[in-house]
Amino acid sequence: MIGQKIKRLRLQKGYSITELGRLADVSKSYLSQLERGLQTNPSLQFLVKVAAPLETSVQYLLEESKLKKHEESELDEEWKILIQQAIEDGLKKEDFHEYLNYIRYQSWMKEQDKKNGPHS
Numbered sequence: 001m002i003g004q005k006i007k008r009l010r011l012q013k014g015y016s017i018t019e020l021g022r023l024a025d026v027s028k029s030y031l032s033q034l035e036r037g038l039q040t041n042p043s044l045q046f047l048v049k050v051a052a053p054l055e056t057s058v059q060y061l062l063e064e065s066k067l068k069k070h071e072e073s074e075l076d077e078e079w080k081i082l083i084q085q086a087i088e089d090g091l092k093k094e095d096f097h098e099y100l101n102y103i104r105y106q107s108w109m110k111e112q113d114k115k116n117g118p119h120s
Contacts, residue, residue: 002042002061003034009054010035023053 010020017035021028026049033039042050047058086096 001064002047003037003040005061006031006050006054007035009056013054015053020050020053024049026050 006020010017013020015023017028017032020026021031024031026046030039030042030046031050034042044058047061051058051061
């Protein structure tokens with residue numbers, strides 16, 4: 001699972017195994033073994049090194065996919081239209097990430113209010 005995520009992110013970035021190994025300062029042979037499922041338990045230090053050039057988090061690499069079914073399937077037409085419209089309207093990836101963080105923060109605040117009662 002971790003190896004598959006690393007491979008998918010590596011390919012999205014357009015990196016070869018050699019290039020990712022160099023950027024992360026890790027063994028390309030170990031990286032290859034991990035991607036092929038021959039190694040399955042990388043160290044935390046390895047994951048930290050690899051996560052940086054892939055612009056992801058160690059948490060993402062470690063977590064089991066909650067939406068595995070959706071990761072493996074294509075986006076439905078409505079999602080494709082929404083994404084295309086957002087791009088045409090000038091939305092950048094960074095903007096989208098910021099929006100997701102805002103939504104997560106709002107959800108967290110609602111949970112805090114439920115636990116502690118609303119703030120006065």
